[in-house]
Amino acid sequence: MNKKNLVANRIFVLLIALCFLDCNSDRDHFEASHKNILFIMTDDHAFQALSAYDDKLMNTPHLDRIADEGVLFNKSFVTNSICSPSRAVALTGKFSHLNSVRDNIDIFDSTQPTFASMLKKEGYQTAVFGKWHLKSEPVGFSNWEVLPGQGHYYQPEFKTQDGLVVEDGYVTDVITDKVLNFFESLWDKNKPFMVMYNHKAPHRDWWPSMDDLDHFHQKKFAVSSTLFDDYKNRGSAAREAEMRIYDHMALTADNKITPELLEKLNYEEFLSWYTSAYRNNFDRLTDDEKSKWNEVYGPINKEFEKNKPLGKALTLWKYQRYLEDYLGSIKSVDDNIGRVLEYLDNNGLYDNTLVIYTSDQGFYLGEHGWFDKRFMYEESFRTPLLIRYPPVIEKGSIDSNLVQNIDLAPTILDFAGLEIPIDMQGLSLMPLLENKKVDWRNELYYHYYEYPGIHMVKRHYGIRTARYKLIHFYYNIDEWELYDLEKDPQELNNVYNSKQYIEVRELLHERLALLRVKYKDSKELDDMFIEYDLLRRNN
Ligand code: SGN
Ligand code: CA
Numbered sequence: 001m002n003k004k005n006l007v008a009n010r011i012f013v014l015l016i017a018l019c020f021l022d023c024n025s026d027r028d029h030f031e032a033s034h035k036n037i038l039f040i041m042t043d044d045h046a047f048q049a050l051s052a053y054d055d056k057l058m059n060t061p062h063l064d065r066i067a068d069e070g071v072l073f074n075k076s077f078v079t080n081s082i083c084s085p086s087r088a089v090a091l092t093g094k095f096s097h098l099n100s101v102r103d104n105i106d107i108f109d110s111t112q113p114t115f116a117s118m119l120k121k122e123g124y125q126t127a128v129f130g131k132w133h134l135k136s137e138p139v140g141f142s143n144w145e146v147l148p149g150q151g152h153y154y155q156p157e158f159k160t161q162d163g164l165v166v167e168d169g170y171v172t173d174v175i176t177d178k179v180l181n182f183f184e185s186l187w188d189k190n191k192p193f194m195v196m197y198n199h200k201a202p203h204r205d206w207w208p209s210m211d212d213l214d215h216f217h218q219k220k221f222a223v224s225s226t227l228f229d230d231y232k233n234r235g236s237a238a239r240e241a242e243m244r245i246y247d248h249m250a251l252t253a254d255n256k257i258t259p260e261l262l263e264k265l266n267y268e269e270f271l272s273w274y275t276s277a278y279r280n281n282f283d284r285l286t287d288d289e290k291s292k293w294n295e296v297y298g299p300i301n302k303e304f305e306k307n308k309p310l311g312k313a314l315t316l317w318k319y320q321r322y323l324e325d326y327l328g329s330i331k332s333v334d335d336n337i338g339r340v341l342e343y344l345d346n347n348g349l350y351d352n353t354l355v356i357y358t359s360d361q362g363f364y365l366g367e368h369g370w371f372d373k374r375f376m377y378e379e380s381f382r383t384p385l386l387i388r389y390p391p392v393i394e395k396g397s398i399d400s401n402l403v404q405n406i407d408l409a410p411t412i413l414d415f416a417g418l419e420i421p422i423d424m425q426g427l428s429l430m431p432l433l434e435n436k437k438v439d440w441r442n443e444l445y446y447h448y449y450e451y452p453g454i455h456m457v458k459r460h461y462g463i464r465t466a467r468y469k470l471i472h473f474y475y476n477i478d479e480w481e482l483y484d485l486e487k488d489p490q491e492l493n494n495v496y497n498s499k500q501y502i503e504v505r506e507l508l509h510e511r512l513a514l515l516r517v518k519y520k521d522s523k524e525l526d527d528m529f530i531e532y533d534l535l536r537r538n539n
Contacts, residue, residue, distance in 0.1 A: 034192035035416055036353040037119075038340070039408075041090070041196065042333055043083060043131055043203040044373065045359035047384045049330055057221065057365070058327045062338030063386065066357050070388030071397040071433065077464070078361045078405045080448050081373045081380040083203075084108070084133050086360035086405055091115060093409030093424035096447060097521050101134065102529060103450035105536065108134035113421065115409040116140040116194065122418055125191040127182050130175040130198035132159075141196075143186050145178055147171070151200045153207040153329075154284040168286075170209045171200050172329070176336040180343055194412070197340065201329040204371070205253040207281060208328030210289055213296040215331055216324040224366035226490055227319060228312070231368075234494045235479035237458040243364070243372040245322060246315040248455070250274035253281065255321040256297045257304055265308060319366050326365070350390065354415050356408070357386040367490070374457035376446045376471050377491050381464070389415075393433050401432060401440045402466070425519055442466065445515045449529060451475055461521070463512040470496075470508040475530065482508070 047053040051060045052067035053074070079089050080096045088101035091114035096102040100109040117140025120126045125142045132138060132146035137159070145160045156171040157164055158178075167174045179197045187193055208215070231239040242248045251257045251267060252274045259275040269275075285293060300321070309317040337357070344350050362380045364370035373380035385403065387393065406426030413420050414428035431438040447461040462471035467486050473479045482496040482505055495501045516522055 034352050036192050036349060037124075037194040037412055037415065038344070038353055038355045039194070039196045039412070040199075040337060040340075040355070040357045041087075041131070042199040042201060042330075042359045044361065044363045045202055045330065045333070045384060046363035046365050046379065047382055048365050048379070049202075049327055050384050052386065053384060057323065058216070058330065060330065060334040062334045062341060063357060063384075065338075065341060066355055066386040066388045068396050069390065070355070070386060070393045070395070071399050073385040073387070073399045073401075073403050075400050076358070076383055076385035076403050076405075077381050077444055077446070078383050079446055081361040081375065081446075082448070082450060083360050084135075085449075087132070087134055089405050090358075090360075090408045093406050093420075093426045095406065095425055095445070095519050095521065096449065097525055097529070098425070103453065104133075105450075105453075106135075108136050110134070110136040110139040114140050115412045116196070118413060118418055118421075119194045119416055122416065123191055124194045124416070125188055126194045127186070128196040128198065129178040129182065130171075130196075131200050132198065143182060146198075147200055150203065152284060153200065153281065154289065155286075156200075170332065172209060172332040172336050175199060176339055179340060183343060183347070183349075192416075194416075199333050201333050202326050205250070205277065205281070206322070206325035206329050208325055209332040210292050212328045212331045213292065214328075216327045217296075219324075221320055221323045223316065223319065226368050226492070227315065227366045229368040229492070233492060235473060235481055236477060237460065237473045237479065237481075238368065238375075238377075240456060240458070241370070241375070242454075242456045243370045243374075245318050245366060245369055245371055249318050249322060249371055250277070251318070252278035254325075255318055256325070257301055261301050261305060265305065315369070322371060323365065352391075353389075354412075355386075355388040356412075357384065358405070358408070359383045372455050374448055374450070374455060376448065376460060376462050376464070376469065378485075378489070381446060387429070387433060389433065394435060397435070399432055402442065402444050402464070403429060403432070404444055443511060443515065445512075445519055445521070446471075447521060449533075459526075461512075461516075461526075463508055463515055465508070465511075468504055468508055470505070470512055472512075474526065 049057050050063055051058065052064040052072055078086050082104060084104045085096045085101050088099045088108050092099040092112060100106060116126045120140050120142060126140060127143040128138050128141050129145050130147060131151060138144040138146060145158045148157055148159050151171060153171050155166060155168060156174060157166050179195060182195060251262055251269050252259050259278060262269055344353055361373045362382045363373050364379050367379050407429050410420045410424050410426045411429040414430045420428060442465060444464045449459055451457060451459045458473045458477060459475040460471050460473045462469060469483045469485060471481045480496045481494040482501060483491045484495055496505060
């Protein structure tokens with residue numbers, strides 16, 4: 001090669017290299033500038049079982065990582081503590097009386113605007129995998145594969161854009177695989193993504209993964225101080241709810257005692273429909289899974305047969321069994337979220353993805369003798385909320401403002417740079433994430449409707465401030481409860497009729513009335529819904 005050619009050649013190579021550098025940096029820049037959103041929601045995950053909040057029961061290192069690298073909201077609440085309503089609130093940013101879903105029976109009107117449909121319109125690739133539980137099909141998603149209804153833990157079916165499919169394996173692993181497959185094969189990398197990664201776990205009846213079946217069996221759980229609550233000093237709602245571990249938790253489906261053994265021992269529950277729930281779940285296991293299952297639960301059944309616990313001993317036994325399986329199913333959620341976080345790390349998605357972790361509500365882990373949710377009392381009213389977005393959020397921060405699941409949709413839209421529709425009732429959390437000084441709300445509104453219904457928690461609405469909570473139970477009762485959360489954090493003492501609290505009570509009544517107006521809720525609507533629900537039941 002002569003000198004002239006050599007120079008020309010070098011220039012050519014340099015140009016190519018420059019172009020590559022340039023093209024690459026352009027593309028990297030383009031993708032890095034995407035503001036992606038990963039929205040993770042579990043079902044019934046109590047903050048008491050998430051170690052970033054409380055490490056007494058278990059460790060959740062991967063979830064804790066989101067808190068360590070982002071912010072933990074320690075006063076995060078829902079508007080209506082039950083599954084379908086919470087999901088509708090999250091998607092629409094509106095309270096239940098305005099978003100078409102007040103209970104698990106209502107059907108979501110999927111033609112209304114949601115943060116997903118708005119993001120899709122603006123060029124996001126939107127997807128939802130896992131629990132949906134809104135009856136109507138997902139609208140506003142480029143890709144979706146959802147569990148029909150509550151879904152199953154083993155060999156779960158999915159409703160997909162191509163019809164129903166049945167997958168082998170454990171639901172938490174399968175949903176995670178679908179999310180990872182989306183990133184690998186379905187995501188058009190020219191678009192930002194918004195993925196809803198919705199777990200079924202740890203919903204009742206708490207069937208852990210085969211890998212974690214006995215993970216918590218050696219741990220003895222300290223008994224919650226209100227496990228034997230006598231519901232004194234409160235109204236009738238707590239007493240009449242049917243969600244006590246002792247008499248409403250199923251020995252079969254929930255605690256995994258075989259129907260055959262219960263029949264042999266003459267435990268009354270044998271006659272209940274939980275027996276068929278247990279059988280249906282067990283029948284879904286493969287032969288290998290069944291033998292693993294019997295290896296773990298066989299000895300538990302034997303011990304039950306030997307001890308035949310009754311009365312107080314039965315409550316204690318059920319409580320221990322409950323936590324073993326409930327926490328076991330969270331262990332797999334945590335491990336799988338770890339897989340997804342690792343994927344983000346390894347694929348340049350750490351800095352440009354907003355990660356939100358929350359649950360559809362909280363849950364009772366023996367407090368007041370209960371499991372389940374629904375009440376405006378703290379354990380079910382509160383829910384975990386962790387958010388990570390490294391460019392903006394100070395690592396390891398803790399936010400104590402009163403936030404609520406109506407805030408999720410406005411936050412996501414704001415994050416993506418979209419306008420928040422004026423009829424959305426929540427507030428964007430962006431100023432809090434950015435650590436700006438803002439005049440934040442100082443009270444929350446709540447309204448629960450599913451009565452009469454499973455667990456028989458009376459209809460109620462109420463207000464919570466930083467210190468107090470006022471609740472009105474209605475429908476077939478008319479009872480008020482007032483709690484001083486500073487003096488009585490466990491809500492054991494209703495001070496509604498106490499002279500000392502007359503002023504507080506009157507002030508809260510006024511503020512609650514104003515909140516009802518502000519959020520467009522009213523006695524007229526309550527009455528209308530009661531009538532509607534009666535008609536619905538009779539049809
Ligand atoms: C099922 C459960 C209830 C639970 C509801 C609603 N019973 O009916 O304990 O409250 O779901 O849960 S079960 O025996 O079928 O498990 S929600 O999370 O969908 O609101
Ligand atoms: Ca739920």
